[in-house]
Structures are given as C-alpha cells and as structure tokens.
Amino acid sequence: MAGSIFGKHFCISTWGESHGKAIGVVVDGCPAGLPLAEEDIQAYLDRRRPGQSRYTTSRQEADRAEILSGTFDGKTTGTPISMVVYNTSQRSGDYSEIASYYRPGHADYTFDQKYGFRDYRGGGRSSGRETIGRVAAGAVAAKILKELGMELCTYTCAIGDVRIDREHFSREEIGKNPFFMPDSEAAERAARYVQACMEAQDSCGGLVECVITGVPAGLGEPCFDKLDARLAGAVMSIGAVKGVEIGDGFGAAGARGSSNNDAFVSREGVIGKETNHAGGTLGGISDGSGIIVRAAIKPTPSIAARQRTVNKEGENIEISIHGRHDPVIVPRAVVVVEAMAALTMADALLEGMSAKMEHVRKIWGM
Amino acid sequence: MAGSIFGKHFCISTWGESHGKAIGVVVDGCPAGLPLAEEDIQAYLDRRRPGQSRYTTSRQEADRAEILSGTFDGKTTGTPISMVVYNTSQRSGDYSEIASYYRPGHADYTFDQKYGFRDYRGGGRSSGRETIGRVAAGAVAAKILKELGMELCTYTCAIGDVRIDREHFSREEIGKNPFFMPDSEAAERAARYVQACMEAQDSCGGLVECVITGVPAGLGEPCFDKLDARLAGAVMSIGAVKGVEIGDGFGAAGARGSSNNDAFVSREGVIGKETNHAGGTLGGISDGSGIIVRAAIKPTPSIAARQRTVNKEGENIEISIHGRHDPVIVPRAVVVVEAMAALTMADALLEGMSAKMEHVRKIWGM
Amino acid sequence: MAGSIFGKHFCISTWGESHGKAIGVVVDGCPAGLPLAEEDIQAYLDRRRPGQSRYTTSRQEADRAEILSGTFDGKTTGTPISMVVYNTSQRSGDYSEIASYYRPGHADYTFDQKYGFRDYRGGGRSSGRETIGRVAAGAVAAKILKELGMELCTYTCAIGDVRIDREHFSREEIGKNPFFMPDSEAAERAARYVQACMEAQDSCGGLVECVITGVPAGLGEPCFDKLDARLAGAVMSIGAVKGVEIGDGFGAAGARGSSNNDAFVSREGVIGKETNHAGGTLGGISDGSGIIVRAAIKPTPSIAARQRTVNKEGENIEISIHGRHDPVIVPRAVVVVEAMAALTMADALLEGMSAKMEHVRKIWGM
C-alpha cells in the first residue's frame, strides 16, 4: 500500500484529490451496533469548513458527507463504511499556472520527483482537502469513544507568538472565537496578529492541543506501538504539522527527574497521579490520566509576497501566489488533530481487547 | 500483533525482557546480497553500552550480538535475519522490592493495568534493554543506506538546559566526549550539569538530533505514511521520548510563511533549496535536502531522592530508588534514535521502489 | 481491520452491500503512470454482468463503473484510485421475507451470530454483488500485468459432472458460449445439464481454471506468502469457492515423485521445465512456467425446491426460495477468479521488487 491506509483494527482508507470528482474514506473494522447517521459526520466536517471568518479562505466548500455503505436501520453493521464528499466548488482555472513551477513549502517538487508527474490542480492529493476523509472517519471513531465515556477537547493554544493564558482557560470560549482558542483575550490578540500578517501579504502558524479524558488505564502497546508513538505518527501525518509532543513534551527535556515524575497517590482506594507531566501515558500505555498531545503547525506556505523558486525548465524565477488562501491554517486544523487523535484511540481500544486471557474468555468462553 | 513489529517492507520483530534469557530481533524483508557480518551489528550495539563514563550506569553489559540466520557466505540471503543477545549480567536480586509498588515515571502501574500482572524484574519489556533489538536491526538498515550513499549523523544537542552552540559544531567532536555532543565546550558544561544532578540525587534529560544526508528526493508517501510521520512515530516509540520535531519543528509554529518557506534554486541545472527549515521533507516526501529530526528525552525516572507513590495494596508510601541507574539517559539514546531513523528510511526506500510504472518496468520488464 | 482489505503493496479496500446505495473499492499502491480509463474497468465488469443468457439470473444490473480519484490526463497518479458503482436495479421488496429466517447455504445465520443483527436485504455484504469491487480493482491489476507481458486466461472447466475435454481446448471458444468453456461440445452438454437442474428446481456448481502466462521466474515469497498460498487465500475468499488447487493439485497427492517432478531442461541456453505438474511455482516462487490455479465452486444455495430450516424464533420451518437466482454461479465467477488472481500477481510483483540489493541499487543508486 502507498500510505493512504491508517490503523490496524479501526482501519481507514482515504482517497481523493482537491480537484477530482470527490473525496472520501472507507472505514473497515468499525464494530457493529454503533448508532451512526450522516449528521454525526457532518457535525465534524462543518468544523473544518472554510469561509467561517475573515481569517480563513473565502472559498465556499459545502462538503456534504454521504454514507454509502455499512449502516442499516441507523446502526453500523460491522461491514465497511464508505463515505463520500463530492467536490462541487473547485475552480480548476484558478490553478493553471501552478503546473509550470514549484511552489515553496508545497509538495509540487517532491510529487514530481516521486511519481514523475502530478495532478497540479490545487495541490492534488496534498491539498488540505485530503483531510476531509480523516475528519469523516474521525467522527465515527469519536462516536465510539463517546459511547465508552471518553471525551476529546481540542483547541488552539497559540497563533504565531500569541499564546493562551492557562489561568484564563475556558472551555465554553473555544467555539466562540474564529481561532477556537479557550481564552477570549488571547483570541483578540490573535486576530490582530493575523490581521498584521495579512497586511504584510504573509501567513502564520500556531499550536493545537488535544486533551482526551475518560481514558481507561491500559491502552497502548509496550514497544513500537506505544500510544504516544501512534499519536505522534498520526498527528505528524497532517500536512502542515512539524512537531508533536506529549504532556510536557520538549519541556521535559530541560526538567529534572524529581519534578518531572508524577507521584502516584491513592484516594479512597482509587490510584491516580498527583500531576500529569507525562500527558497520560507511562511506558506507552495509558495511565488513566488525561491524554495530552500538542502539534506545531507551520505558516501557510501560499503567500502573496514575492518568493524565489524554480520552474519545470529549471530556471530561477520569482512568483507571488494569489487566490483564496488561508492566512493561518491553525483554526481549521483543530478538528483534523482531533480526528487523528480519535482514530488512534479507537484503534488502540480495539487492539487492546485481546491483551489478556481474562478478556478473551469473557468474549469467547463457553 | 501487539506492537513489537515495526516496518512494512523492512520489517522487524523485537522480543525480550531485561531479565529474561535473551533479547533479540528478527528482520524480515532485507534484500539479498547485502554484505553483513556480526561486527556490523556489534559496532552499533557498542554505542549503547553502559559503563563507558561516570555519567552512565556502572552496570557492565557485554551485549554480544550473534546472527542466527539469514546470511550465507558473508551476505544476506533475502530470508529473515535473526539476531540474539544473551542476558548475562542481570542480577535479579537487585529488583525484588519493585514487585510491591509502582515506581513514578515507569511502566509498572500501566503494565499491571493492561496485562493483570507483570515481569517486575528490572522493567521487564519496558526496560531500556528492549532497545537492543532496535539497535541491532538498525545496524542492518544503516548498512543498506550506506550502500546507497546515505549517511546518518546523530548527536546530543542539549543536556538539561545546556545547549550546543551551532557555531561551534564539530562532527569529529561527537565521539570524543561522554555525551556525544558536537561541541566540546558544551560537553564540559553538560558534565558539570549532570554532576550537580547526581549530587542532588536527581536526574536530567535532553535533546538528540539526527541528520540524514544523501537522501534522494521522492521518499515517503503522501498521506498517513509521510516520511516525517513515520519518523515521528518511530522516534516517539523510544521509551523516554516525549516530543519529536522535523526541521524547525516547534519553531515553525511561531514563524511567518515568508521566512519559513525554503526557496527553490537551480544551480547549474540541479534543483535544490536555499534553506532547510522544512527539515528535508515537503508534503511528507523527501526533497533531497538533509532530513533533520529532533527528539526530546525526559529525565531518568529512577532517582535516589525520596518520592511519593502507591504500593500494590493501594497504600500511599515513600520510596527512594537505589541501584546502578543512569543519571541521564540521553547519551545512550543517541544510537537508538539513529537506529529508529535508519529503520524508517530503509522501510521508505523499499516501499518507494514501486511508486512508478517506470520503476516497475525497469525491474520486471521483458 | 475487519477483512475487507486485500494485498500488502497493491492494496484494495472494498465496500458495499447489495441493497445499499453503492458498491466500490479503493486501490492504494498502484504505481503512477499506468494508462487507465473507465472503459478498462467496464470491460471487466461486463464479464460478470447477469442476464446474458438463460442460465444466469434475469436481473438486469447495469453496473457502470466511475473513477472518482487517482487518475489525471488518462494515467494513474500514484494516489488512491476510488471506483464506485451505484446500485440502481435492486428491489428491496423482493427480499423482505428473508429477514425472518436463515437460508441454508447462505451467511444469514453466521452474520447474526457475529454481529448481533444483519442487513437482510439480498445478502447484504455477503451478496455476490460484493465481487464488483474485486473485479473493478482486478481490472487495474490486470492492466499492470499486461503492460509487463503477462496474460490471464480464465474459463470454466466443469459444470456439475460435465467436464471439458483437454484435447478439444479452444481459447477462441471461451467467449462464445454462456458458460465460458473452452470446448463447444462440453458447453452444449453443460447447457443440457443446467436445464435439467432448473427443471428440478435445483442448482449446480463447477470448476474454474485460471492460467497466467508470461510470468517471470522469481515472484512470491518463500514462507507464508508463497505465491500459491496467496493465490489460494485469494481465490478461496470468493463467496462460493470450496476448494483451490495449484497445478496437478489433488492429483499430486496420488502421484509418485518420479512422475510428479518436472524435469528442468535447457534449450539454447534458456532454462525451462519439460512438464508443469507444479503449476508454475516451486517453493512458493514462480518458476517461469504458466501459473495454473483451479477453484471448486459450490451449487447456488438459493433453490426453489423445498428445504428445511429455522426461523429467528428458533422454530423448524420449510421454505422454498423464489426470485431471480442464478441456477449456476460458475460462469459469472470466471471473471472474479481472474480478478483475484490478477490482484495477487500484481501484489507479488510490487513486493518482489526489493528482493535483492541489485534491484534496490537499480532504482535508488546514485
């Protein structure tokens, strides 16, 4: 396979280019009996829709999800769930020039090197629209987690150099500002920051954080498939992500053992941790605390400012990229990070079912 | 599978506990005709051996690698390569107390939660000795890369808050100090920093960087199996790693598009990049620049200072961990990061062979 | 994953139920640069279309394939190829009764046991329509094989107890009779045999044979992924197949070594075999002779004759199944066997590219 398949048990296969006929995903391995409707998918897709504020592209993408298989009488049947979103608002004309040169920060050059040629319309398979399949499948995964009492909370914690103040954290605030920040004051500063970027024909990046609560202890595998390793691979596979950390992450590299270790504590017979520097995993296995994963997202590479590059003839040229591009991709990446986290968790959940004979007997014992 | 298998094409299966009879790895998918001897493996294993300085554990681990299958007349045959290292210097008595409580920062609690019980001797499968299999297999992968003109250079770039000065970078220096730092002056400061930690019965972490040069453009898959995603998952699967970044990584989150984009430039017909903020990948595919990956490593959790925790009866207790523990694991992690990077690259190399019909015809065309 | 994914390198993910909205497949791992059009797919789908003779169901299924992604300018791009066939002629009313009881020879009972409930309309995921995805993907695989000089020839060699006479084998005849038999006289006897079955409200089975020529020596892996093992698994995964053999197959069990061994012979420097009892593989690896695989297909389980069974209340009842069912599924299975063989060969081709360093250097060497 060439890498468009993710997950070992809750396994998804995404497909589609930005300017092809459609984009979609097939989910293989979803347990039977999960209530699932197109509205569940749509609610997630709507969170990545552009055109919701002046800080995202003005393109209108309706992006209606349709379930083509795998459900019956409102429930999953255990067979593959195929979901499709038809591309309706793509204008191929917008992108004709791109065919002739390599945009800096984009995959144009590397696609040509890998495949010998490329679908140059709007980034093709490397377009941000590729994430539609991830988000649709992530909505199914999130529904499983929710049924089991888990919850994902994902938000922007930095835009450029504007960071949220943890003291002002408000979960309710997340949906109220265009950046999905849990701090209204930071969101206002972020707006000014992005505005300045736009005026300078430039773009910016930021940080997205996902916290998963209600996770039972014991999820994840001890060696290569550590829960944090899987989360890192999943989140880093999102187009613009350049770094991933768990818990204190890079901060832990500068800490001392005495302050970085989380003490265990027993409260009325229930074992927990006093702190959560580890971000919810020990030895790659969930410890019952919240899972905390953070992603660094690079500035949008499409900018109107002039840039040097090379055309297909190998000549040095200067370009400036116009069109309806997001000055910052971070707000739209929030739901994509959440989707990848949900997919990873659902996969670990199903994988972990056979970790002990006691579980095997519970299901198959006669 | 339960996660001790890594890679899709160059596929390794590791096994072994710190205090079991042996530790090893099976490599399936290594191409036939690669010159390979036990010395190739040993050279890598020696780099992770403890007891080489006062800043690592004083345990003596001989760790002799033996190749049991897959080679003939000094070359790989295409069949699985099984490698084993017998555990000779483990003293089970050292660890008896651990059975009764959960060490903070270790996997004791999570193993018990996942499996119902655990091999409590020296961390069992979650011991640092688990990395022996990774390193032995990584040596084989590195040999393939070397045959194709690629080179891995891995070193420590921070110990606690002591960072190398990029201006003083010296590749020759790496092997000359106990921290594998490419800056002798920083290594001296690191020595003082670690000494202070030891005196405080404490431990510290740091950063490891791996740079891979000579990589052809076109490696990596466009969606979930991006080269950077695979590297992130691979490196994060190492026990103590809490964060991974590619190129500028978290720095990119605070940058602007105009400064973060790497301009393409053509020099005498060869296309390259003027800078390498991206760390060698665009859209998840190698761009011909050096691949740069950085790992954040947490402080050793085993410390002599008193810590609060819980025993198996659920009682709150205080412990202090004695024994021969590394005050900082970073120097020994250097070769492990390199091994995981080599394994990831070898896997991507083999996977990428079928990316275009032109290649398929070159091999099978008649 | 739950088993709707096939192949490791040329990897397909099928989806869809007989009475859902659509049926389809995603192909991940097809090399870039393969000329591919919807007509290539349609030509294969047309071969499994019913209603082409009085010996297959009179249902009309248009089954138009649409390519939704993965091609550009008439060639594959290396990204996933999504293909869909909308279900247009399914009449749900036909099947309402099925919900209440378990048809003998069908998957009704086992689906209920596995998933707790089922999509009872027309067999759901276990309908013969599930093979549409296999055939569409198989058409792509066959195109790759053809580009490399390989050819698949698939036909019926028995219907009930009517067998072809190998002396009368005529390749041209295959497309000229409703049973796809390479022997016109046998086809006439088969027609009479099936007619008799129909008059007795009964059904029959038969044998399908696939011969693949032009296969280079060296395809297939030596242990679990032997070429013949993969072919056997692939062909046995087709709904009605109950047995698979390679070369002389079950006949070899009764033979002696001296007659079963194929002597090697060198003719003008080219090594070949004098006979082909082995069916083209030795030690699971192709030997350059034609690959011969044969499948035993059971009689259609839906028959009008009365049968005893059990309803969902657990009561013993008698049923007789009416509707437009194939009296013999063998003719329509011919292209499905060919598709599975093509998919298996394409997968082995891509996998085998990295078998030796000489090949790796040929692609990546600098």
Added chain:
Amino acid sequence: MAGSIFGKHFCISTWGESHGKAIGVVVDGCPAGLPLAEEDIQAYLDRRRPGQSRYTTSRQEADRAEILSGTFDGKTTGTPISMVVYNTSQRSGDYSEIASYYRPGHADYTFDQKYGFRDYRGGGRSSGRETIGRVAAGAVAAKILKELGMELCTYTCAIGDVRIDREHFSREEIGKNPFFMPDSEAAERAARYVQACMEAQDSCGGLVECVITGVPAGLGEPCFDKLDARLAGAVMSIGAVKGVEIGDGFGAAGARGSSNNDAFVSREGVIGKETNHAGGTLGGISDGSGIIVRAAIKPTPSIAARQRTVNKEGENIEISIHGRHDPVIVPRAVVVVEAMAALTMADALLEGMSAKMEHVRKIWGM
C-alpha cells in the same frame, strides 16, 4: 516484509535455515495469563520429529525448544514469546553437490532466480525444517484454543492411492501407526504401498485432514478474510501442499444445491445443522459445526531414481538424489497442518473480539 510473518493479531515471525545455527519463531500478540511451558511446545515438536519409523528419514533431529522471552512464573506476560531450536545434527557435507545443479521439484532454481544466489545447504529456508517455527507457535495457539474449549484432530486420510474407510474411523488409532491414520487396516495397506515406492527408488504423497470442534459461531470476516480463505492460505503455505478444500470441497463442485445445502435445525432451542457439507463455515464465518479442512500433499521430490535436470552452467544432466530423505512426507506434515490451522483460528478469535459494540462495552465499558 518478505513473507515470514503470519497473522494479524496472533502474529508470528519465523526464521532459520536447515543448516544455519538455529531455527525459531517470535509470537507477538499472545494474550497475557496463558499457562505456558516448554513442554507444551516440545509435545508438538515431537510429533514432527523424523526417525520414528522406517517410513520417514533416518536423520535424528533432537529439536529441543527453548523459550527465551514472554513468560514469567509459568504464564505468558503479553510480550513477545521468542522460541529457538538449535540445529545440532545437520551435516553440511551431505549437501555439497546440490550447489551445482537444480533439483526437480525443489526451490533451488526459483531461489536463484529471486535472490541471485542461495544457501544451498539442505534446502536452506525452503527445507522442511522451516516448519519448526510454525509448529512451535502453533503449540501456543492450540493452547489458547484448548482453554476456550476447542479441539483439533488431525490425521492422514490417504497415502498415495490408499484411502481410509470413514466407516472404520477410530480416533484412538491415529497415534498408533506410523502414518497417523485413523484406520488401522488402511495404515497397513499404506505401509505396503510406501514400501513398494521405496523399492522403486520413488516417493509418494497423500491427504491430511484437520477437524476443529468446539468452535463458536461467528468467527471469521465476511470478505477477503473469510475463515476458510485464511485457512486455505495458511495450509497452502506449507511446502509440499498443492491443494486445499473445506468441507466437501471439490466434491461440492459436482453436487446439486438440494444435496449440498445443510439444513438448519432447532433442537431444544439450540440451532444447528443436520449435515456439514459446508465444513463449518457459511459466508466465511464459522457456523458452530466442526471446521473441516483437507490438504493435498505432493510426493517427496528427492528420489533416488534418475532424473533429468540442468546445472548452473545451463547444461542438461542426469542426477539421482541420495541421502536420508522421507519416502513420504505426509505423516510429518500432519502436525504442521494442525499448527497452521491453530494459528489461523487463534488469529480469528482475537480479531473477532471487536466485531460488535456489545463486546467492546463488555471490555472497556465503565
């Protein structure tokens, strides 16, 4: 990977050549808490040991299994189980001549074609000794099945043209004759048949049947990973197997629907089948009846009679193969077929645990 890995959940990785240092297997994914000792493994290995009668090779192979990891206090820990058998009685001198020519019916030629050269000592990776890893891992799988009330019964049902009489089937008889036949009278005829082959410097093949009882309904996946498809692939991957069938198998191809369908019947509220032509699966999912799988095994290719072949210089030559070869491999294949069946069932068991949300809630629900 190059095909020495089998299973998705209960996943094994085998390694080793006939004349290398050792042969072994790593099992990843075995649930924790299964009682397991070296004797469990040895009991299986002893069943494939040669030299037990005049009808198998006179080579003495002690084949002592050693468990190197994955157990603690007599139980599996959930981590990889590594098992090794050192090669002690191989005489390399026996095989020196083989290097220069291609033995008919062996993998010599195809290995050379695939890899460019081969370990020519005793068949290397394609030796029958390769099955040691399968059998050792199969013993672990069988232990899981046994814990859940399943039982495997495997025996020879034909040697050459000598078939057992089903009327005389005696389970106790299986272990009492050198052919593992469940019919003493057939075993006596088989002895005479093999004796005649030996006198003619020839060899013969036969049929092995495996019946698995106590299997819960609902195992297996509906599409490519049908239980019968997996069994077919698993059994066909054994070196000398040329055909596989389930239930009536090839017999079903000649039957009619009315006689081939198994009627469902309810007895005191328990649903069962009146007959078992299907061999225990419907739609690829176990139906609660016994699973019946049958393998056709070719005659041993190493025979003393003269054969024509080609040497590495491409010259036509005549050879006759001497040494200690089995005149019939069937008796020693019995336990290998059983091992592959057990591995397949264990894998399906673990995979099937997540088929419905009801199961997922039972394990993870809070």
